[in-house]
Amino acid sequence: MKIDKYIGHSGFTSRRKACDLIDEKKVFVNGKLANFSTRVKEGDVIVIDGKTLEPKAFVPTYIVYNKPKGIACTSEKIANNIIDAIGHTETIYPVGRLDKDSEGLILLTNHSEVMDKITNPEYGHEKEYIVTLNLPVRKQFLKEIAEGIEIHGEKTKPCVVSLEPNAKRIFRITLTQGLNRQIRRMCNAYDYQVIKLQRVRVMNIKLGKLKIGEWRDLTEDELMELFLALK
Numbered sequence: 001m002k003i004d005k006y007i008g009h010s011g012f013t014s015r016r017k018a019c020d021l022i023d024e025k026k027v028f029v030n031g032k033l034a035n036f037s038t039r040v041k042e043g044d045v046i047v048i049d050g051k052t053l054e055p056k057a058f059v060p061t062y063i064v065y066n067k068p069k070g071i072a073c074t075s076e077k078i079a080n081n082i083i084d085a086i087g088h089t090e091t092i093y094p095v096g097r098l099d100k101d102s103e104g105l106i107l108l109t110n111h112s113e114v115m116d117k118i119t120n121p122e123y124g125h126e127k128e129y130i131v132t133l134n135l136p137v138r139k140q141f142l143k144e145i146a147e148g149i150e151i152h153g154e155k156t157k158p159c160v161v162s163l164e165p166n167a168k169r170i171f172r173i174t175l176t177q178g179l180n181r182q183i184r185r186m187c188n189a190y191d192y193q194v195i196k197l198q199r200v201r202v203m204n205i206k207l208g209k210l211k212i213g214e215w216r217d218l219t220e221d222e223l224m225e226l227f228l229a230l231k
Contacts, residue, residue, distance in 0.1 A: 003029060006040040008112035010055035011091040012048060014075065015112035021048060061090040062109045062223060064205055065215040073097045073106060082108070086215055095119060095202075099181060104129070104199035105207040108215075117230045118203070124157075124176035125229075128201035131183060134193040136168040141190050145173070151185045169195075203229055 001009075004022060008015030019036070021027050026049040027034040040046065046053040063086075071085050072078060073094045082094055086108065095107040096119045109115055118125055146161045157177045164170040173183060184194050200207045204225045210216060218226070 001040050002036070003027060003034045003038040003040055003046070004036065005112060006046070006055075007048070007053070009058050009110075010053055011058070011110060012053055012055070014093045015116065017075075058110070059090055060109075060111050061088070061092055062107065062111065062114070062218040062226075063088065063092065063215050064207070064210065064218060065106050065108060066207060066210045066212050067098055067103055067106050068213050069101060069103045072100050082106070085213075088215075096178065098199055099184075102197040102199065103212065104197075105202055105205065105210075106199070107202055107205060107218075114226075114230065119178075121178055125203050126174050126176055126201070127178070127199060127203075128172065128174045129183060130164065130170060130172050130196075130198045130200055131187070131194060132196035133169045133171075133187060134195055137163055137171050138190075141192070142171060144190075145186050149186060149189060151179070151182070151189055154179060156182065156186060174201075 004015050004018040007013060007018035007021070007027070013021070022034055022036060025033055028047040029038055029040060029044055065082070065086055067073070067082065071080050071082050073082050075081065075083050075093050083092070090110055092108040092110050093115065095109060095115050098104065098106045107118070117123065142161045142163065145156070146159055148156045148158050156179065159176065160174040162172050164172055175182065179185070183197060187194050205218065205222055
């Protein structure tokens with residue numbers, strides 16, 4: 001197994017952070033400086049920033065969390081970080097990001113390979129949101145963002161949008177792209193302000209009736225469908 005993947009599976013830190021540590025020349029395998037092609041086998045001694053890695057038994061963990069507004073999707077030790085908010089017994093990491101001002105569904109796992117496949121923009125996995133604006137939604141706005149618009153020099157991909165039934169200021173949007181603060185920037189381009197932004201689905205995983213601030217394990221059926229889609 002490659003060293004970055006091994007560290008990610010060990011629970012020491014995320015695979016992405018492991019890559020940073022390798023870049024910073026803080027990882028050694030059997031006394032030799034590791035690089036990104038270094039492979040690890042049973043019995044190897046891994047030292048990270050002067051500390052010997054003692055990996056715990058790997059317990060695959062996949063949860064869905066209904067993130068409240070104000071929680072930061074980071075494993076960094078800052079106030080209101082998502083890891084402390086959940087307080088899980090396993091070392092897990094958020095799959096992608098959901099900005100601090102937004103709420104709703106976010107997946108967390110300790111399975112770095114699954115994390116990488118879901119977040120890789122090349123695969124174009126669907127993410128669905130419900131958006132509340134400060135003003136009534138114009139049909140022309142929905143038409144144009146569905147076709148794709150340019151924001152800050154980047155063109156958004158075509159997406160699925162629809163006005164919510166019996167609502168004037170609420171619409172639903174499904175993205176296969178993950179530009180930074182994409183929905184807010186698209187709305188701002190038409191002089192709208194986003195009052196509420198809630199993610200309700202990632203691929204086949206739905207928020208459903210999960211209450212704000214609560215989390216649950218993914219079901220076997222959800223995992224089976226998810227893994228099939230990630231093949």
